[in-house]
Amino acid sequence: MSTRKVGSTGRFGSRYGKKVRDLIRDVEKIQRQSHVCPRCSMPHSKRVAKGVYLCGKCGNKFTGQAYFPRGG
Ligand SMILES: [Zn+2]
Structure with missing residues:
Protein backbone atom coordinates (compact mmCIF):
# COMPACT_ATOMS: atom_id res chain seq x y z
CA MET A 1 0.00 0.00 0.00
CA SER A 2 1.54 3.26 -1.09
CA THR A 3 -1.48 5.44 -1.22
CA ARG A 4 -0.16 8.14 1.03
CA LYS A 5 2.71 10.49 0.54
CA VAL A 6 4.56 8.73 3.31
CA GLY A 7 4.98 5.79 0.96
CA SER A 8 5.22 2.28 2.33
CA THR A 9 5.32 3.51 5.89
CA GLY A 10 1.74 4.71 5.75
CA ARG A 11 0.71 1.57 7.56
CA PHE A 12 2.38 2.83 10.71
CA GLY A 13 0.05 5.77 11.00
CA SER A 14 1.34 8.61 13.08
CA ARG A 15 2.32 6.54 16.06
CA TYR A 16 6.02 6.47 15.43
CA GLY A 17 6.64 10.03 14.35
CA LYS A 18 7.93 11.34 11.08
CA LYS A 19 11.60 10.81 11.75
CA VAL A 20 11.25 7.10 12.43
CA ARG A 21 8.97 6.58 9.46
CA ASP A 22 11.42 8.34 7.17
CA LEU A 23 14.17 6.02 8.34
CA ILE A 24 12.07 2.93 7.77
CA ARG A 25 11.04 4.16 4.37
CA ASP A 26 14.67 4.50 3.32
CA VAL A 27 15.45 1.00 4.51
CA GLU A 28 12.47 -0.53 2.78
CA LYS A 29 13.29 1.28 -0.43
CA ILE A 30 16.69 -0.36 -0.50
CA GLN A 31 15.22 -3.69 0.51
CA ARG A 32 12.92 -3.79 -2.46
CA GLN A 33 15.65 -3.08 -4.96
ZN1 LIG B 1 22.55 -15.40 -9.48
Missing part, protein backbone atom coordinates in the same frame (compact mmCIF):
# COMPACT_ATOMS: atom_id res chain seq x y z
CA SER A 34 17.34 -5.94 -6.70
CA HIS A 35 20.63 -6.98 -5.23
CA VAL A 36 23.68 -8.31 -6.98
CA CYS A 37 24.02 -12.07 -6.80
CA PRO A 38 27.45 -13.24 -5.61
CA ARG A 39 27.35 -16.22 -7.96
CA CYS A 40 26.29 -14.77 -11.30
CA SER A 41 26.88 -11.10 -10.49
CA MET A 42 23.51 -10.18 -11.89
CA PRO A 43 21.30 -7.72 -10.05
CA HIS A 44 18.38 -10.11 -9.86
CA SER A 45 18.40 -11.11 -6.24
CA LYS A 46 15.42 -10.40 -4.07
CA ARG A 47 15.19 -10.46 -0.33
CA VAL A 48 12.95 -13.39 0.55
CA ALA A 49 13.36 -13.35 4.31
CA LYS A 50 15.39 -11.74 7.01
CA GLY A 51 18.97 -12.02 5.77
CA VAL A 52 18.06 -14.41 2.95
CA TYR A 53 18.24 -13.50 -0.72
CA LEU A 54 17.20 -15.45 -3.77
CA CYS A 55 18.63 -14.83 -7.22
CA GLY A 56 15.97 -14.93 -9.90
CA LYS A 57 18.61 -15.50 -12.54
CA CYS A 58 20.53 -18.54 -11.35
CA GLY A 59 18.40 -19.58 -8.40
CA ASN A 60 21.19 -19.04 -5.94
CA LYS A 61 19.99 -18.57 -2.39
CA PHE A 62 22.41 -16.72 -0.21
CA THR A 63 22.49 -15.00 3.11
CA GLY A 64 23.46 -11.51 4.01
CA GLN A 65 22.68 -8.92 6.55
CA ALA A 66 19.14 -8.58 7.74
CA TYR A 67 18.31 -5.73 5.44
CA PHE A 68 21.04 -5.56 2.84
CA PRO A 69 23.15 -8.33 1.27
CA ARG A 70 26.35 -6.60 2.21
CA GLY A 71 27.58 -3.37 3.67
CA GLY A 72 24.48 -1.34 3.05
Whole structure:
Protein backbone atom coordinates (compact mmCIF):
# COMPACT_ATOMS: atom_id res chain seq x y z
CA MET A 1 0.00 0.00 0.00
CA SER A 2 1.54 3.26 -1.09
CA THR A 3 -1.48 5.44 -1.22
CA ARG A 4 -0.16 8.14 1.03
CA LYS A 5 2.71 10.49 0.54
CA VAL A 6 4.56 8.73 3.31
CA GLY A 7 4.98 5.79 0.96
CA SER A 8 5.22 2.28 2.33
CA THR A 9 5.32 3.51 5.89
CA GLY A 10 1.74 4.71 5.75
CA ARG A 11 0.71 1.57 7.56
CA PHE A 12 2.38 2.83 10.71
CA GLY A 13 0.05 5.77 11.00
CA SER A 14 1.34 8.61 13.08
CA ARG A 15 2.32 6.54 16.06
CA TYR A 16 6.02 6.47 15.43
CA GLY A 17 6.64 10.03 14.35
CA LYS A 18 7.93 11.34 11.08
CA LYS A 19 11.60 10.81 11.75
CA VAL A 20 11.25 7.10 12.43
CA ARG A 21 8.97 6.58 9.46
CA ASP A 22 11.42 8.34 7.17
CA LEU A 23 14.17 6.02 8.34
CA ILE A 24 12.07 2.93 7.77
CA ARG A 25 11.04 4.16 4.37
CA ASP A 26 14.67 4.50 3.32
CA VAL A 27 15.45 1.00 4.51
CA GLU A 28 12.47 -0.53 2.78
CA LYS A 29 13.29 1.28 -0.43
CA ILE A 30 16.69 -0.36 -0.50
CA GLN A 31 15.22 -3.69 0.51
CA ARG A 32 12.92 -3.79 -2.46
CA GLN A 33 15.65 -3.08 -4.96
CA SER A 34 17.34 -5.94 -6.70
CA HIS A 35 20.63 -6.98 -5.23
CA VAL A 36 23.68 -8.31 -6.98
CA CYS A 37 24.02 -12.07 -6.80
CA PRO A 38 27.45 -13.24 -5.61
CA ARG A 39 27.35 -16.22 -7.96
CA CYS A 40 26.29 -14.77 -11.30
CA SER A 41 26.88 -11.10 -10.49
CA MET A 42 23.51 -10.18 -11.89
CA PRO A 43 21.30 -7.72 -10.05
CA HIS A 44 18.38 -10.11 -9.86
CA SER A 45 18.40 -11.11 -6.24
CA LYS A 46 15.42 -10.40 -4.07
CA ARG A 47 15.19 -10.46 -0.33
CA VAL A 48 12.95 -13.39 0.55
CA ALA A 49 13.36 -13.35 4.31
CA LYS A 50 15.39 -11.74 7.01
CA GLY A 51 18.97 -12.02 5.77
CA VAL A 52 18.06 -14.41 2.95
CA TYR A 53 18.24 -13.50 -0.72
CA LEU A 54 17.20 -15.45 -3.77
CA CYS A 55 18.63 -14.83 -7.22
CA GLY A 56 15.97 -14.93 -9.90
CA LYS A 57 18.61 -15.50 -12.54
CA CYS A 58 20.53 -18.54 -11.35
CA GLY A 59 18.40 -19.58 -8.40
CA ASN A 60 21.19 -19.04 -5.94
CA LYS A 61 19.99 -18.57 -2.39
CA PHE A 62 22.41 -16.72 -0.21
CA THR A 63 22.49 -15.00 3.11
CA GLY A 64 23.46 -11.51 4.01
CA GLN A 65 22.68 -8.92 6.55
CA ALA A 66 19.14 -8.58 7.74
CA TYR A 67 18.31 -5.73 5.44
CA PHE A 68 21.04 -5.56 2.84
CA PRO A 69 23.15 -8.33 1.27
CA ARG A 70 26.35 -6.60 2.21
CA GLY A 71 27.58 -3.37 3.67
CA GLY A 72 24.48 -1.34 3.05
ZN1 LIG B 1 22.55 -15.40 -9.48
